[in-house]
Amino acid sequence: MTLPNKLTLSRIVAIPIMVIILVIEPFQSIDTVFSLNLAQLLFAILFVIASFTDFLDGYLARKNNQVTTFGKFTDPIADKLLVITAFLYLQTEQRVFWWMTLIVVAREFIVTGIRLLAVEKGKVIAASKFGKIKMVSTVIALVFLLFNDFGLTHWIGDILLWIALAATVLSGVEYFYKNKHLVFESI
Template identity: 55%
Template structure:
């Protein structure tokens, strides 16, 4: 097994650990970034940060060392989606974010995955769009800001970055469908 695949597996292992700390009631609040955060919330945010970094690291190492594998292509996006959705569900449970944007994100992921499956069946590989890359970056930044109790910034800052991420989620999903409509209609 390649190092990038081991790093992807580490990300998957970190997710249930993060969930355990999400379920623990807050204890011993700390003052960080001019805001109060519970130790368990800090642990959740730290685990998310480490896991998000492994997303960058595994891809970088796989490309740099020419270790791109079918297993990695399959598992990496799943690990990313589960990590992001887990963080979003946590933020919904804390009432930091509403449910409807999370539903949009999940719906978009199902649509894009479905289109990718159709394309694979036709022997086509679909490259990631620039909008999708912006969506991913904005989503990770928004989640980091909100998980770290907005870094002492006004809540509006986290909200602005979050809604930028949702905008690019919609835009990238629409772009994905429009650019691949031939694959979709051929399958009907």
């Protein structure tokens, strides 16, 4: 197994660890920086590390000519799981509205469905540039929100969140439009 694929899998493994950290009661009572308790801080730090592995695995795969079908398929799934986990957590903290999470989840299911149709036809669809912009803008917004806007006013995180949501919708529309033939062929 290549290092980029190991990094992708590490992102998937990090998710249950992030969730478990949130429910460890002693961590919830220890105050840290940015008005976060230890559980929230560790969750946010692990999110940043896991998000960085997304950049790193793609960079290493391209640099070392280790782009694999497994990586093309698994990397976006790891990204989706990581982002959805952060959105669900922020929803419980009342930092994002339920419908924002729904938009993100719906887009991810639609894109995954199209990817599965492509696999059925022997094709693998790599992430588009606009999909990568969506991921970067989403991660930046989530980092601001997870770290409680770095102690700044909440409007910065909110603006970044709206930009990420717009990129999510637009990239989903682009993804559907570019691959609509796969959808319509299967109806």
